[in-house]
Amino acid sequence: MIQTTELVATGITKAFPGVRALDAVDVSFKAGEVTALMGENGAGKSTLLKILNGDYIADAGTITLGGRRAAFSSPSDARRAGLRVIAQEPEVAPYVTVAENMYLGRYPSHLGFVSQKEMKRDAAKDLERLGFAELLDPAAIGVTLSPAQRQLLEIVRALIDDPQVICFDEPTSSLSDHEIDVLFGCIGRLRDQGRAIAYVSHRLREVFQIADSVTVLRDGKLVGNRRVEGLSEEDIIQMMVGRDLSNMHQRTPHEPGPVRLRLINVTTDDVRDISLEVRAREIVALAGLVGAGRTELALAIAGDRPIRSGTLEVDGQVLKSKTPEQAIERGVGLAPEERKAMALVMIRTVKDNIVLAMLKRISRLGFVSDAKEKVLAAEQIERLNIRTPTMRQRVENLSGGNQQKVVLGRWLASNSRVLVLDEPTRGVDVGAKAEIYRIIDQLAASGVAVLVISSELPEVLGLADRIVVMENGRTTGELSRAEATEEKVLALAMAGQLQTTARRSRETR
Ligand SMILES: Nc1ncnc2c1ncn2[C@@H]1O[C@H](COP(=O)(O)OP(=O)(O)OP(=O)(O)O)[C@@H](O)[C@H]1O
Ligand SMILES: [Mg+2]
Numbered sequence: 001m002i003q004t005t006e007l008v009a010t011g012i013t014k015a016f017p018g019v020r021a022l023d024a025v026d027v028s029f030k031a032g033e034v035t036a037l038m039g040e041n042g043a044g045k046s047t048l049l050k051i052l053n054g055d056y057i058a059d060a061g062t063i064t065l066g067g068r069r070a071a072f073s074s075p076s077d078a079r080r081a082g083l084r085v086i087a088q089e090p091e092v093a094p095y096v097t098v099a100e101n102m103y104l105g106r107y108p109s110h111l112g113f114v115s116q117k118e119m120k121r122d123a124a125k126d127l128e129r130l131g132f133a134e135l136l137d138p139a140a141i142g143v144t145l146s147p148a149q150r151q152l153l154e155i156v157r158a159l160i161d162d163p164q165v166i167c168f169d170e171p172t173s174s175l176s177d178h179e180i181d182v183l184f185g186c187i188g189r190l191r192d193q194g195r196a197i198a199y200v201s202h203r204l205r206e207v208f209q210i211a212d213s214v215t216v217l218r219d220g221k222l223v224g225n226r227r228v229e230g231l232s233e234e235d236i237i238q239m240m241v242g243r244d245l246s247n248m249h250q251r252t253p254h255e256p257g258p259v260r261l262r263l264i265n266v267t268t269d270d271v272r273d274i275s276l277e278v279r280a281r282e283i284v285a286l287a288g289l290v291g292a293g294r295t296e297l298a299l300a301i302a303g304d305r306p307i308r309s310g311t312l313e314v315d316g317q318v319l320k321s322k323t324p325e326q327a328i329e330r331g332v333g334l335a336p337e338e339r340k341a342m343a344l345v346m347i348r349t350v351k352d353n354i355v356l357a358m359l360k361r362i363s364r365l366g367f368v369s370d371a372k373e374k375v376l377a378a379e380q381i382e383r384l385n386i387r388t389p390t391m392r393q394r395v396e397n398l399s400g401g402n403q404q405k406v407v408l409g410r411w412l413a414s415n416s417r418v419l420v421l422d423e424p425t426r427g428v429d430v431g432a433k434a435e436i437y438r439i440i441d442q443l444a445a446s447g448v449a450v451l452v453i454s455s456e457l458p459e460v461l462g463l464a465d466r467i468v469v470m471e472n473g474r475t476t477g478e479l480s481r482a483e484a485t486e487e488k489v490l491a492l493a494m495a496g497q498l499q500t501t502a503r504r505s506r507e508t509r
Contacts, residue, residue, distance in 0.1 A: 018389025
């Protein structure tokens with residue numbers, strides 16, 4: 001008998017109250033191939049993977065794995081049959097080690113006892129075998145992991161028992177370029193071993209790097225499946241959104257106004273001696289590799305990290321108490337990086353989440369007019385094209401990208417004078433990206449000082465008037481829009497590393 005692990009799903013249909021998430025979708029993931037699964041936010045990608053995984057039961061359709069019926073009723077059934085889905089939002093047990101997280105609930109115990117030492121040794125071996133040893137320490141504790149490490153841990157955990165079909169749901173959204181390279185090395189090996197791989201991403205570049213074919217969904221329907229060879233980015237965008245997005249990064253020229261945000265030698269536990277300015281009507285990007293300290297700096301500006309020394313000024317006035325309350329009061333808004341943990345109250349509604357930051361502003365004597373809330377929420381839903389049946393939908397039921405739009409909507413509605421956006425387009429589809437760029441541009445034009453953190457260089461170059469580059473908790477340089485290139489930004493982002501390599505090569509000579 002021929003061993004084939006192709007996964008074939010036909011006629012998959014799934015409705016949620018008010019939404020038809022999938023409508024008679026046919027897809028197949030072939031052995032020895034990477035199939036990119038693409039589509040706008042809310043197109044149905046994650047729902048499809050959750051159905052394959054047995055998280056959800058389809059309303060209709062059939063699934064076969066290696067020719068056999070494979071309608072799983074739970075993820076553990078799917079796992080036993082050799083299928084793993086790596087979820088969009090990693091779930092890491094916070095107070096146990098990486099090793100324990102890797103084998104959660106499936107490490108052999110001797111008479112009820114698990115040997116920590118053996119487990120750590122096995123974890124180290126598995127990390128080595130899968131190629132992630134340099135990025136994850138088996139002894140590290142869950143809560144101390146960065147978003148990137150948490151994502152990698154989720155991936156490693158899924159790969160340990162050699163699944164035949166592996167589905168990645170936006171695995172790279174919180175990874176740096178180097179980590180992506182490591183992951184792609186791993187995916188390449190899995191493909192060469194004949195595994196069938198499905199890969200969801202909004203990054204077109206990655207699709208060309210890693211995928212053999214592309215399957216596109218739109219509004220819960222299959223648009224088509226094509227070989228990547230011979231396709232252009234425009235072809236895929238056209239399939240996804242049905243329109244041309246050639247001027248993604250349009251900026252309206254505007255003269256910067258007075259300085260709104262000024263940092264003078266700001267030092268926190270993680271960043272040192274940061275001095276920078278953002279003027280009204282200006283967009284400044286903070287570039288750097290993951291771990292350079294950008295998020296820490298953003299949190300400090302928002303009053304969420306203690307500032308050990310240095311000054312923080314908003315509109316020429318020094319911020320004294322440096323608490324989140326004071327920052328908000330002074331008009332500083334932060335759309336944080338980890339939307340799930342920090343920004344969204346998942347069980348509350350879309351409307352509640354959007355109006356959260358501005359409750360103060362619209363409340364009179366502690367009263368918030370429900371009508372006013374509704375108007376404001378409706379405005380943002382419309383503006384950002386947030387896909388939700390009603391504003392009363394719980395945020396946890398939205399697709400990942402639409403959750404991100406809710407976070408942004410909150411800050412856009414808040415009338416902040418200084419807006420710090422940490423990876424604002426992470427997980428957002430190309431159409432919505434273009435829309436978010438346009439909104440950020442409008443906000444700047446209206447007088448807001450915008451500081452954007454982004455790991456996507458095309459985004460940094462397209463959006464910013466100035467680019468400040470960080471490495472290891474310090475700024476390493478600044479580039480104007482006119483002089484900036486990807487190479488120059490990268491050179492500054494790795495300035496220290498390059499110096500050490502230069503020194504090393506001198507020493508070895
Ligand atoms: N548990 C649920 N309850 C209600 N609606 C849901 C639920 N899960 C998904 N949906 C809806 O189904 C649709 C498809 O969502 P899905 O998460 O599959 O999109 P996606 O293609 O993965 O988008 P993204 O790129 O934003 O992650 C969306 O309209 C979403 O709001
Ligand atoms: Mg999704």
